[in-house]
Amino acid sequence: MTQGDNIISIQSVSKHFGPVKAVDDTSFNIKRGEFFSLLGPSGCGKTTLLRILAGFELPTSGEVTIDGQPMSTVPPHARPTNMVFQSYAIFPHLNVRENIAYGLRKRRLGKAETARIVEQALELIKMPGYGERRSDQLSGGQRQRVALARALVCQPKVLLLDEPLGALDKKLREEMQIELRQIQRTVGITFVFVTHDQEEALTLSDRIAVMSRGKVLQIDHSTRLYEAPNCREVAEFIGTMNILPGTIGEVSHGRANVAAGTHGAFEARTDGSAPRPGTPVLIAIRPEKLQMSWERPGLSVNSLAGKVGAVAYFGDRSHFYVDVEGCEKPLAVALQNGERRLDGSDLVGKPVWLSWEPDSAVLLPA
Amino acid sequence: MVRLRIDPATAYAIFFVLFLYVPVLLIPLFSFNDSTVATFPMKGFTLNGYRGMAADASLINALKNSLMVGIGVSIVSTALGLLAAMGATRYAMPGKSPVMGTIMLPLVVPSLILAIALLVILRQVFDIPLTLWTVAAGHVLVCVPFSMLVLMSRLEGFDKGLEEASNDLGENAWMTFWRVTFPIALPGIIASLLMCFTISFDEFVMAFFLSGTDQTLPVFLYSQLRFPQRLPPTLALGSSILAVSVVIVLVSEWLRRFGVQSNKPGAF
Numbered sequence: 162m163t164q165g166d167n168i169i170s171i172q173s174v175s176k177h178f179g180p181v182k183a184v185d186d187t188s189f190n191i192k193r194g195e196f197f198s199l200l201g202p203s204g205c206g207k208t209t210l211l212r213i214l215a216g217f218e219l220p221t222s223g224e225v226t227i228d229g230q231p232m233s234t235v236p237p238h239a240r241p242t243n244m245v246f247q248s249y250a251i252f253p254h255l256n257v258r259e260n261i262a263y264g265l266r267k268r269r270l271g272k273a274e275t276a277r278i279v280e281q282a283l284e285l286i287k288m289p290g291y292g293e294r295r296s297d298q299l300s301g302g303q304r305q306r307v308a309l310a311r312a313l314v315c316q317p318k319v320l321l322l323d324e325p326l327g328a329l330d331k332k333l334r335e336e337m338q339i340e341l342r343q344i345q346r347t348v349g350i351t352f353v354f355v356t357h358d359q360e361e362a363l364t365l366s367d368r369i370a371v372m373s374r375g376k377v378l379q380i381d382h383s384t385r386l387y388e389a390p391n392c393r394e395v396a397e398f399i400g401t402m403n404i405l406p407g408t409i410g411e412v413s414h415g416r417a418n419v420a421a422g423t424h425g426a427f428e429a430r431t432d433g434s435a436p437r438p439g440t441p442v443l444i445a446i447r448p449e450k451l452q453m454s455w456e457r458p459g460l461s462v463n464s465l466a467g468k469v470g471a472v473a474y475f476g477d478r479s480h481f482y483v484d485v486e487g488c489e490k491p492l493a494v495a496l497q498n499g500e501r502r503l504d505g506s507d508l509v510g511k512p513v514w515l516s517w518e519p520d521s522a523v524l525l526p527a
Numbered sequence: 528m529v530r531l532r533i534d535p536a537t538a539y540a541i542f543f544v545l546f547l548y549v550p551v552l553l554i555p556l557f558s559f560n561d562s563t564v565a566t567f568p569m570k571g572f573t574l575n576g577y578r579g580m581a582a583d584a585s586l587i588n589a590l591k592n593s594l595m596v597g598i599g600v601s602i603v604s605t606a607l608g609l610l611a612a613m614g615a616t617r618y619a620m621p622g623k624s625p626v627m628g629t630i631m632l633p634l635v636v637p638s639l640i641l642a643i644a645l646l647v648i649l650r651q652v653f654d655i656p657l658t659l660w661t662v663a664a665g666h667v668l669v670c671v672p673f674s675m676l677v678l679m680s681r682l683e684g685f686d687k688g689l690e691e692a693s694n695d696l697g698e699n700a701w702m703t704f705w706r707v708t709f710p711i712a713l714p715g716i717i718a719s720l721l722m723c724f725t726i727s728f729d730e731f732v733m734a735f736f737l738s739g740t741d742q743t744l745p746v747f748l749y750s751q752l753r754f755p756q757r758l759p760p761t762l763a764l765g766s767s768i769l770a771v772s773v774v775i776v777l778v779s780e781w782l783r784r785f786g787v788q789s790n791k792p793g794a795f
Contacts, residue, residue: 217691237694244695250688254710263706264696315696 168193168319168351169214174223175375176209183209184220185375191319191353196345198354198362201372202398207355210372211321214353215244228318243312244321247328249304251296257283257307258292264315282310285344302333309341313348322354326361338365359399363387371395387447389432393525396445401480403451403492405444406527409436416519419444422487427463428519441527448480448495450521454514464516467492469508481508483515555769558762576759580767583760589747590764593728596659596743600666601723607667608674608719609712615675616682617690631672638669642736649737657739665733670723677722681715682708714782721779725772744768 169191176184184206191197199207212218213225216237225232227241243264252260261279270278283289286306296304305325312320326334326341342365345352356362362369363383370380371394379391390396393404410418410426419442420426429444436442458464467483470491478498482491492515561573580586611630615623633641645665649655689711693703709716731745738746748764751757 215695217694236699237691238697238699242695244692246688246692248686248688250686250692252689252692252707252711253685254707263693267697311696 166192168228169353170226171210172224172226174210174213174220174225176206176213176218177221182375184213186223187375187377188223189370189377189380191351192368194349194351195367196342196352196354196365198356198366198369199372200356200359200362200369200398203357205372206375207357207372208323211244211323211353211355214319215242215321216240241318242321243315243317243319244323245305245308245312245325247323247325249308249325251299251304251307251311253296255295256292257288257294257296257299260296260307261311261314263311278314282314285313285347286310287340301328302337305329305337309344313344313350317350319351319353322352324355324357326356326358334361341365363399371398373398389523390445390525393443393445396523396525401448401493403446403448404490404525405446405485405488405492407442407444409438409440409442409524412436412438417524419524421465424465424485424487427522429463429522429524430520431524436524443525443527445523445525446492446517446521448493449478450517451492451494452516453481453483453494453496454516457514458516462516462518463522464514466512466514468512469510472508481513483513485515551769554762555766558759558766560759576763577767579760580763586747586751586760586764589742589744592659592741593744596663596666596734597724597728600663600670600727601720603663604667604670604674604723605678605716605719607671608723609678609716611671611675612678612682613708615679617687630675633669634672638730638732641665641668642733645733646736657737659738659741659743661737661739662734662743663727665737666727666730669730669733670726673726674719674723677719678712678715681712685711717782718779721775725775728768 167190171187171189171191173186173188174184175182175186187206187210199210201207209218213220214227214232216232216235219233230241232240252263255263258279261282262275265275265278279292280289283292286309288303288306288310291299291303296307299307305328308325322341326337329337338361341352354362354365363386366383368380368382369386371378371386373394379386379395381389386395386399390399390402393402396402396404405421405424405427407419407421407427410420412418412431415431417429417431417436418426419429421444427444452458452462457466465485467485469481470484471482473480473482476498478495481494481496483494484491494515557569558576559572559574560569561571561575562569614620615627620626642665645661645668646657649657649661655661689707690703693707694700698706729745730743731749734743734746735749742750744764748761751761
């Protein structure tokens, strides 16, 4: 990858608030024109990192470069970034038009040109005719769009979004996600998006950095994060993951034999470097990759016995929680509700067999 | 038969309002009375008091002094109060509460004590002659805490993200103040100006101790009360001031409400 592909480069950045390491020695690059998400639970440092990019916080150590320029001495008002705030921060004393034109003063464009840009921006956010409204006459979704337009008319090299959809209800949030993605493609600006909502991150982003306790755990595409997480924390933060502890036995041809206590041994595929025999590992399987049956399945698949403990109904699918000896948490099995099932609770307490293909499981470091 | 029933709380409220305002209303009433003593029964209607007021050069001079001091004090106090309020609401700093406490102190220290202390410092320590400037300085000391309280409540209400947003949109701290902070705080600033003016205009103790040959209105009025024939112009002046004060209070209250409404966060 050449230097020109990266718009943002974060080099061993740390931010300490007293004894708290909000961001802890983090390094990664963000590519030009990509939709990049910082995902993690609240307090993981994602917002602090975004504020460091915007210039509202200075890193305790490390350096951020944006488009090749080191940023440590550049104040927020001189950075090629603009931000959409979580609270939207629409100026209450200005109307929509004046809000959107706020950042244009310095460009000295003249009235007609400013009006044209504002009109275009209103067009982009699908709010033509709303120019004279004041912020208290707008709905949450509309304020969010105005905040977006206000930032975009400044033509930033990077747009920073701090949980912009957090305050919207579910329906509106889904609409805005699609719209946000379309706008990003239209304007072609790099978006750095902070969210704690994993579904939102998975649908929107080109790449996602999963953060926890100030560290970046994994940076990858949505599919890779879901199908090939690199640690237990990522696996459990994104979707649901069933975990079986075991120990690596024989390894050959990309397959490992994993001993799992009383359940015997399971076959698993090893991604990348083969682990050494004797290392403790975790076998991780997604709920939809587990099959449930009354009879013991054939020997070509991995299988273990359990008892249905509870059923959770989600409409299109149900999760069956199967208690298995030696597992701290019951294993979740997702079944599509292909037929109308008016009651699933009659299955509770029944002994069942769970099985999965060796390729379906991921081996994670214990 | 209909019996008029008044519930005790209402009766108390009526009594309370009468007790507060009837004495005040006697002043405009007697200002039209054709007599040098303010007692009932009234003698007859006259505007002589008002004529005497307009003709009295020393009274007009005192009024001018008070207006000058009042306007200057309100501007200086509001500027200082705004800075203090911004410091108090925007920044975390060590020793913030003792500093705030020190600014608030003139609210609780009797103004007599403050006035004597200032007099001693000005005359004995620095040997500064007593002028309207010294009166204004004393008034600023008393007005700043009021101004700060009014402006703090205004500034606390608004999202700090707004100033960050302005900063993010390319404006430095100075322009952010003029384009965001100042217009949003404006109703509070006007309320503070009016309040400081009223306090200064009305203040007696500081002005009594700290004024030299140029007197402010309250000090002048006090000196006039010794002469019975000076009473009618004094009453006329009192009534005029009362009328102006009522207008100022109504305007500032209207502004405060306007401010509260425009600062209301929109419905989500």
